[in-house]
Structure formats: structure tokens, C-alpha cells
Amino acid sequence: MGKARRKNENGFLFEQVYDFILHRIERGEWQGNEKLPSIRQLSLEMKVHRLTVFKAFQLLKEQNKVYVVDKKGYYVQIGNASKEAESPPIVTAYPKENQLAAVHAAPVMYQFSQALIDPNLLPNHYLSDYVKKVFDLYPKVLATYATVEGDPELRESLAHYFMNIHKTYVTPENILITTGSQQAIHLIAQAFVKPRDTVLIERPAYSAAIDTFKNQGANIVAIDITEKGYDLDRIEDYMKTYKPRLFYLNPTFHNPTGYVVPVFQRKRLVELAEQHNCLLVEDDAYPDIYFEKQAVQPVYTFDTTGSVIYVRSFCKYVSPGLRVAAVLCPPALRPALITVKSLADNGSPLLNQKIFLHFFHSERMQQHFSKLRIALQIRKEIMEEELSETGWQWESPKGGLNLWVKLNDDVSGSDLLKKAIEQSVSFVPGVYFDPYGQDHSRVRLTYSYMNEVKIKEGIRKLVHISQSLNGKY
Numbered sequence: 055m056g057k058a059r060r061k062n063e064n065g066f067l068f069e070q071v072y073d074f075i076l077h078r079i080e081r082g083e084w085q086g087n088e089k090l091p092s093i094r095q096l097s098l099e100m101k102v103h104r105l106t107v108f109k110a111f112q113l114l115k116e117q118n119k120v121y122v123v124d125k126k127g128y129y130v131q132i133g134n135a136s137k138e139a140e141s142p143p144i145v146t147a148y149p150k151e152n153q154l155a156a157v158h159a160a161p162v163m164y165q166f167s168q169a170l171i172d173p174n175l176l177p178n179h180y181l182s183d184y185v186k187k188v189f190d191l192y193p194k195v196l197a198t199y200a201t202v203e204g205d206p207e208l209r210e211s212l213a214h215y216f217m218n219i220h221k222t223y224v225t226p227e228n229i230l231i232t233t234g235s236q237q238a239i240h241l242i243a244q245a246f247v248k249p250r251d252t253v254l255i256e257r258p259a260y261s262a263a264i265d266t267f268k269n270q271g272a273n274i275v276a277i278d279i280t281e282k283g284y285d286l287d288r289i290e291d292y293m294k295t296y297k298p299r300l301f302y303l304n305p306t307f308h309n310p311t312g313y314v315v316p317v318f319q320r321k322r323l324v325e326l327a328e329q330h331n332c333l334l335v336e337d338d339a340y341p342d343i344y345f346e347k348q349a350v351q352p353v354y355t356f357d358t359t360g361s362v363i364y365v366r367s368f369c370k371y372v373s374p375g376l377r378v379a380a381v382l383c384p385p386a387l388r389p390a391l392i393t394v395k396s397l398a399d400n401g402s403p404l405l406n407q408k409i410f411l412h413f414f415h416s417e418r419m420q421q422h423f424s425k426l427r428i429a430l431q432i433r434k435e436i437m438e439e440e441l442s443e444t445g446w447q448w449e450s451p452k453g454g455l456n457l458w459v460k461l462n463d464d465v466s467g468s469d470l471l472k473k474a475i476e477q478s479v480s481f482v483p484g485v486y487f488d489p490y491g492q493d494h495s496r497v498r499l500t501y502s503y504m505n506e507v508k509i510k511e512g513i514r515k516l517v518h519i520s521q522s523l524n525g526k527y
């Protein structure tokens with residue numbers, strides 16, 4: 055078949071063009087009876103021969119996805135439009151919900167669903183001092199934009215901070231400030247993932263990251279994370295087979311499990327990523343919340359070839375309201391990331407960055423960290439104590455904000471949640487953290503948001519509800 059049948063690892067070229075067109079029809083970008091771009095236009099846009107596009111159209115026609123109007127061109131077949139009838143007038147590219155947000159929205163008295171820190175444990179009182187200080191130091195702070203990359207003073211100070219704690223070389227130019235790490239994940243997905251690209255993701259994984267990559271149209275392939283870390287042979291195999299664009303990982307006090315991937319695996323992972331040209335996106339949201347010893351070195355510190363993007367959130371335990379996170383990005387990838395950041399918001403708010411800058415480097419901040427660790431450890435132990443008679447299973451986490459709990463066989467996390475919410479208790483069913491949506495036996499219980507009394511009361515209620523579900527009451 056000559057050039058049009060050129061085959062690469064993603065299949066025949068015309069199949070890729072077919073995928074591209076079909077995907078857009080399915081997403082509602084091209085609607086029923088809408089004229090599609092011409093063969094010529096598409097061949098220019100996709101840099102393929104016209105015959106290749108023609109072949110793709112033929113296949114779409116055979117499958118009743120498109121029809122031809124003589125001398126006019128190809129149109130989207132209305133038969134595909136059952137979804138369109140229900141669609142809102144504005145096209146929603148991926149009308150999928152953010153599952154976590156839906157659970158968090160439930161108004162309950164016993165809140166074990168949000169992986170947030172109890173606001174009473176944050177140094178609210180002192181923050182106002184820093185707000186005042188910032189206005190004194192920068193009287194025009196509200197009168198200017200920040201730069202897209204983030205405030206130069208903050209990036210400079212964070213470069214020193216990272217060099218100090220990680221003993222690695224970081225320059226301010228490597229740093230991009232984002233509005234929380236959620237934005238960083240979103241920007242990375244936009245900059246580096248095209249629809250149908252394969253993305254590796256841990257199983258279980260932070261649910262909003264799964265949703266972000268899925269919404270970008272990625273083909274998700276999961277890698278189990280256990281208390282021992284990853285199966286590296288499997289990762290290697292997947293990298294060879296699927297040629298993923300990136301691997302999103304949260305290797306330190308992982309959400310939801312609390313696991314920490316051991317150092318030898320971190321080193322090997324970087325080698326594999328380099329060999330297979332797979333970007334590692336390391337999400338680090340809780341490194342300072344440890345109960346025994348400090349977290350091990352992040353994966354990015356073993357990278358010498360620019361294979362890792364490191365995303366460090368400061369939201370959780372510095373000040374969630376400021377929404378400050380930093381991305382350490384290899385130089386070659388910076389321009390793409392900065393472009394999507396500028397398209398998203400032209401830079402995170404300057405005031406927040408300045409307040410964060412002065413607060414984060416203060417003596418008080420360090421004292422706050424040590425007190426916070428103790429308070430959270432106590433809450434974790436109280437929750438574990440309350441669960442000790444249930445027969446539920448979990449690995450006691452050495453850091454982070456959550457217990458990752460396996461229920462008894464006869465109860466599903468989602469059923470339990472339905473009943474629990476009726477009685478004002480919330481948590482997140484494990485299935486939300488499963489990229490394949492199959493794990494019904496686990497739940498994530500956050501111990502950082504409720505105080506000790508509420509943890510005792512709420513967990514007792516939850517245990518009672520679960521016992522009534524499996525017929526013990």
C-alpha cells in the first residue's frame with residue numbers, strides 16, 4: 055500500500071488519523087451534520103499524505119460515523135448524536151466529574167474525606183503579621199502582576215531552600231510557581247500529554263491526578279504501589295510495551311496509602327525513564343509530615359538528564375489559602391510549561407507569593423512543623439486505636455494525612471459511604487483512587503482534619519454503620 059500504510063508503534067498511519075477524527079467527534083468537537091475539515095486541510099495539519107486521510111475517512115464512512123455530500127465533503131453522521139441531544143449548548147470536551155470534589159461537597163459533621171489539615175492546627179494568628187509586613191515592604195504589591203514564572207524573589211529563595219535540603223543544584227530559572235500542585239499537574243498534562251498518549255500512574259493514586267490525565271484524553275496504564283514500592287520489572291516492561299509519555303508518581307508519603315518508595319527504586323526508576331524516554335512527574339505534597347524519620351531524597355535528585363519534573367506543594371501545611379506550589383522543571387521542558395501557565399492565568403497572585411515567601415522562611419514556620427507532626431501523629435494513633443477491633447487492615451503510615459484501610463470482605467467502600475453520609479460521616483471510597491475503578495474493598499480515612507474528640511465519635515459511628523451493613527446489628 056505504499057506510504058499510506060507506513061506503520062509505527064501506534065499502528066498504521068491512517069488508523070491514527072482515523073482515531074484523531076473519531077476522537078474529536080466523540081468529544082463533541084465536531085457535531086452531527088457538521089462539515090469536517092477537508093482532506094487537504096487535515097493532511098496539511100497532520101503532516102500526512104492526502105491518501106492517508108482519505109483512507110481514514112473511508113473507514114469512518116464504512117462505520118457510519120461520517121457521510122459524504124457530493125462535491126462538498128465529509129459530514130458527521132447524526133446517528134452518533136444521542137449524546138449530543140443531551141449535551142449542553144456549550145461543548146464540554148470531557149464531561150467527567152471530579153469524583154473527590156463530589157464527596158467533599160457533602161455537608162457532614164465527621165469529615166474524614168478531605169486530606170486537609172485542621173485549620174486550628176495552622177498558625178493563623180501569625181499569618182496576619184506577615185500580611186502586614188508584605189504591604190509595608192511592597193506597597194505596590196496589589197498594583198502589579200507577578201511574572202508568569204513566579205516572583206523572582208520567591209524563586210531565588212526556593213532555589214536556596216531546595217539546594218539546602220536536597221543537596222542538589224537548583225537555579226531560580228528551573229522553578230515555576232503554580233497555584234497549588236493541582237494546577238501544576240493540570241499544566242503538565244496540557245503541555246505534555248496528547249489525547250491517546252499513554253500515561254503510567256500508580257495504583258492506587260491521587261484521584262484528581264487520575265481524573266486530570268483522563269480528561270486530557272490519556273490512555274491510563276496503572277502500576278501497583280505497595281509498602282515495598284514498585285515492581286520495577288513491570289515498569290520496565292510497560293515502558294517498553296506502551297511507550298508512555300510520562301509516569302505520574304507520588305513516592306513520598308503517598309496519597310492515599312502513606313507508602314514511601316525506597317531509595318534504590320528511585321535511582322533505578324530514573325535510569326528506566328531515561329532509557330525509555332518517559333518523563334517522570336514526581337508529586338511531593340507531604341514531605342515534612344513524617345512521624346519517625348525524615349523523608350528520603352526525592353526522585354528528581356537522582357536525575358542527571360532532565361527526565362524528572364518535581365512538583366512540590368506548600369499548600370497543605372503552610373497555608374492552604376495561599377495556594378503556592380513550586381515546579382522544578384528541566385530546562386528543555388520549561389518553555390512548554392510556561393506557555394500553558396501563561397495561557398491559564400498569566401502567573402499566580404503576587405500577594406500570595408510574597409506572604410508565603412516571608413512566612414515560609416521564618417523561624418515560626420519551622421516551629422510550626424514540629425508541633426504539627428506531633429499533633430497529627432496523635433490523631434493518627436487515636437484513629438488507629440478506634441479501628442483496632444474491627445478486623446479492618448492497614449499499614450500504619452509513617453507520614454502523610456491518611457489511613458488506607460481494607461474493609462472486611464462483605465462491605466464495599468461505596469455502599470458504606472452512602473450509609474455513612476446519611477449519618478453525617480464522610481470518607482473517600484478506595485475505588486476513586488483506582489485508575490481502573492475496581493477496588494471496592496478499601497477506603498481512605500483522613501485523620502488530619504477532625505480533632506481528637508471528633509475522630510473518636512466519628513469513627514465509632516462509622517464502625518457501627520459498617521457492622522449494621524454486614525448484618526451484625
Ligand SMILES: Cc1ncc(COP(=O)(O)O)c(C=O)c1O
Binds near residue numbers: 236
Ligand atoms: C498527592 C497530591 N497531589 C496534589 C494535591 C493537590 O494539592 P494542592 O493543589 O493543594 O497543592 C494533593 C491534595 O490532596 C495531593 O494529595
